[in-house]
Amino acid sequence: NAGVTQTPKFRVLKTGQSMTLLCAQDMNHEYMYWYRQDPGMGLRLIHYSVGEGTTAKGEVPDGYNVSRLKKQNFLLGLESAAPSQTSVYFCASSLARSSGNTIYFGEGSWLTVV
């Protein structure tokens, strides 16, 4: 039972490079989310999706793009990485809309932009 899987787990980027984080869930969840977690800031929502083919902006969407071409996958893209995007990124999925007791997180992706 994989749950929510994120790849890659660790990545170092140079400023200006692009990359994509992949999130996959095998629970048939409609809702998927991308969060970033920084010291003293807590988890902040970047983008989310309420179903296949849909995306919406969260609290801190600037500098990121997302796509949900398949229900099980939610991709987070950084087109031109900046040092301010150094963070831990968590993907999550939930059965119901932002239900705090049905949301499951991936193990996180540590991104450093130098």
Next chain:
Amino acid sequence: RKEVEQDPGPFNVPEGATVAFNCTYSNSASQSFFWYRQDCRKEPKLLMSVYSSGNEDGRFTAQLNRASQYISLLIRDSKLSDSATYLCVVNKNTDKLIFGTGTRLQVFP
């Protein structure tokens, strides 16, 4: 003002101690509340939901005070394995959960 505020700690307590964390939220329209646990370099995991009447799960007790807009978590008989960061989470019945910054607990022998 942050929508969800927690004392960052750390709370350093001996094994067997009772420790309590509080969390305040600013939006009175908030509808559901949760405590999550996050171990170092790991993902957050649901510890327990918080119900209006208060609820207990083993050594853990959660309470909600809507009038004062705060949530509490009480841990009795602390174990070394309870060492973690505890996140307060609030849902305003939108498409978003609001996470607190977390309270770090360190239980020592």
